[in-house]
Amino acid sequence: MERVDCVGALVYDEQHRLLVVRRAHDPGRGLWSIPGGRVESGEDDPTAVAREVAEETGLTVEVGDLVGEVERPGPRGQLYVIRDYAATAVGGTLTAGDDASDARFVTRSEIAALPTATLLVSTLEQWNALPG
Template identity: 45%
Template sequence: MALVKVVVVLARIYPERPLVGVGGVVFNGGKVLIVKRGSEPSYGRWSIPGGLVNLGETAAEACAREVAEETGIIVKVGEVVDVCDYIERDDDGRVRFHYVIIDFLAEPVGGSLRAGSDALDAKFVDVEELMNYDFTRTTRKVFAKLGWLKE
């Protein structure tokens, strides 16, 4: 299993083409679900839960799966809230990471909160407290679009 994880991680670094990712903006009673990233890019920074779309899986299905894997929370996936590009280049200008990310609104319908294998931490945070966290650029963009943070 460790070899499979290494191969998957290596396929994400210096990819041959953009990878499709998804994120879930899970909002419940004035609180939003966030995770502390446990892998690159942006290791240790906070973001909405998400990950890559698997072959044969819709973007909405991937969103529900990734939220459950990273947080233990089962969600009903709603509308698309944002689509963005994440491109990171190395010092030589080569593309190190390239994702096209589709972020969905999602509603929690079950599960138990816990940090999954791809997350260092997972928690629901009051929207008023979001400014106290070091978010990824793409998460800041989504939260700004929703009026929760300044970009």
């Protein structure tokens, strides 16, 4: 089984709302998730996190600590190994781009009402990382 290294970003605003994006492409087209994607050749995780957030949301982030790691089945027998990091927005303008068709900050009740990626909400709950 091919393992594919991926990263995600847990970015909160001043009201402790969580940054989410609606996926524009498969896997997960139309579902909401946190910004992230594959680690490119030659990148370390923080570099990949910052690049993915900038591409998908227009925001510049400082990447912090690893929050957690999950494995999800991917297409063609691949296994996505996803490491999610805390990140703080330090610049840029929130705008959906690249693989995202929408991007916004959401509250706990808003994320609960959205169609989200498989196990996203339960995983964030386990990590005590749901928005305030």
